[in-house]
Amino acid sequence: MDAVAVAHREHWGRIVATLIRVTGDWTLAEDCAQDALATALERWPRDGVPGNPGGWLMTVARNRALDVLRRAAVEDRKLREVAMTEAPPAPDDRLRLIFTCCHPALALEARVALTLRTVAGLSTSDIARAFLVTESTMTRRLTRAKSKIAAARIPYRVPEGDALGERLTGVLAVLYLLFNRGYDGEPVLADEAIRLTRMLGTLMPAESEVSSLLALFLLQHSRRHARRDASGDLVPLDKQDRDCWDRPAIAEAVQILHRTPIEGPYALQARIAACHATARTPSDTDWPSIALWYDELARIQPTPVIALNRAVAHGYAHGPAQGLKLLEQAQEIRNDYPMVIAAEADLTARAGDNQRAATLFREAAAATTDGPERRALLTRAAELQP
Numbered sequence: 001m002d003a004v005a006v007a008h009r010e011h012w013g014r015i016v017a018t019l020i021r022v023t024g025d026w027t028l029a030e031d032c033a034q035d036a037l038a039t040a041l042e043r044w045p046r047d048g049v050p051g052n053p054g055g056w057l058m059t060v061a062r063n064r065a066l067d068v069l070r071r072a073a074v075e076d077r078k079l080r081e082v083a084m085t086e087a088p089p090a091p092d093d094r095l096r097l098i099f100t101c102c103h104p105a106l107a108l109e110a111r112v113a114l115t116l117r118t119v120a121g122l123s124t125s126d127i128a129r130a131f132l133v134t135e136s137t138m139t140r141r142l143t144r145a146k147s148k149i150a151a152a153r154i155p156y157r158v159p160e161g162d163a164l165g166e167r168l169t170g171v172l173a174v175l176y177l178l179f180n181r182g183y184d185g186e187p188v189l190a191d192e193a194i195r196l197t198r199m200l201g202t203l204m205p206a207e208s209e210v211s212s213l214l215a216l217f218l219l220q221h222s223r224r225h226a227r228r229d230a231s232g233d234l235v236p237l238d239k240q241d242r243d244c245w246d247r248p249a250i251a252e253a254v255q256i257l258h259r260t261p262i263e264g265p266y267a268l269q270a271r272i273a274a275c276h277a278t279a280r281t282p283s284d285t286d287w288p289s290i291a292l293w294y295d296e297l298a299r300i301q302p303t304p305v306i307a308l309n310r311a312v313a314h315g316y317a318h319g320p321a322q323g324l325k326l327l328e329q330a331q332e333i334r335n336d337y338p339m340v341i342a343a344e345a346d347l348t349a350r351a352g353d354n355q356r357a358a359t360l361f362r363e364a365a366a367a368t369t370d371g372p373e374r375r376a377l378l379t380r381a382a383e384l385q386p
Contacts, residue, residue, distance in 0.1 A: 012121030
């Protein structure tokens with residue numbers, strides 16, 4: 001039933017977060033939320049969708065938790081807390097849940113999986129498919145993560161002061177990884193990353209990097225329908241059908257950036273993405289601005305991947321010779337990251353040496369394990385040497 005699916009997506013995190021707070025039991029909270037959804041599937045088609053679906057689900061889940069706690073003879077204080085959970089849960093409950101799931105004591109992939117299960121409400125089987133593991137393996141991982149939270153007595157709260165900024169960086173890194181997994185092949189994960197970031201922005205409106213990350217996601221996701229052709233092969237940015245781009249999403253992202261100060265790496269990445277997304281044709285792309293944004297990004301985040309992208313930007317803004325010179329700063333990842341070779345091939349082709357460029361494209365294709373990416377690189381080589 002569509003109404004139950006919508007209620008699941010919109011209210012799962014609220015219900016689970018509140019029940020975790022008042023019971024202290026992650027598994028009980030998830031089980032009771034799942035029972036409430038099952039009850040809705042049974043009753044709503046017969047009785048109609050309630051006026052307040054979230055409140056209805058919260059009441060059913062709370063009553064279920066109350067029954068379980070009674071049978072387990074849990075202390076009276078816990079019973080009273082659950083019984084008093086009549087009002088809609090506070091936003092702080094969801095914040096507590098996000099920060100707990102993303103605690104640095106957990107491995108990064110465990111944080112992503114736990115966030116998907118507990119905050120987003122994805123099924124264990126869906127998460128397992130995204131991580132390319134069996135459902136039983138993912139169940140064990142989630143169980144270990146929850147056990148570690150309990151054993152390490154990780155506090156169920158939002159950090160304060162300087163600790164908030166440090167922990168928020170980790171939360172945003174989890175969302176960024178989640179989006180990239182979706183961008184590279186599991187669209188549902190990209191959608192969830194956008195939804196969770198939007199929710200986090202509502203809960204923490206003063207945090208500019210949260211808003212910037214949302215804008216970045218919207219801009220990147222706006223091209224999802226143009227990134228692959230009918231055969232599933234990757235389409236380079238300069239050859240994509242820009243009429244297929246999601247213009248409302250681009251407009252929303254641009255509005256966000258207009259009111260958001262530039263205070264971190266996500267703000268810079270979002271402005272780079274905006275330069276691409278707002279160009280109506282490839283020749284309209286503001287490469288000089290992109291090169292400047294990458295200069296600043298490389299200053300605060302001097303990684304080889306950013307050095308690679310900076311070299312490409314300068315190659316388009318100031319000529320391929322300049323790009324090839326800067327590309328030397330990314331050579332340390334050449335053997336592990338075929339896109340370094342592909343970037344050198346592209347800049348070499350723009351410098352006029354088609355034969356060497358074709359050889360480099362084939363070298364990059366041989367180094368990648370991604371099928372669509374390999375075909376795209378071989379296509380470029382064939383275009384240069386028919």
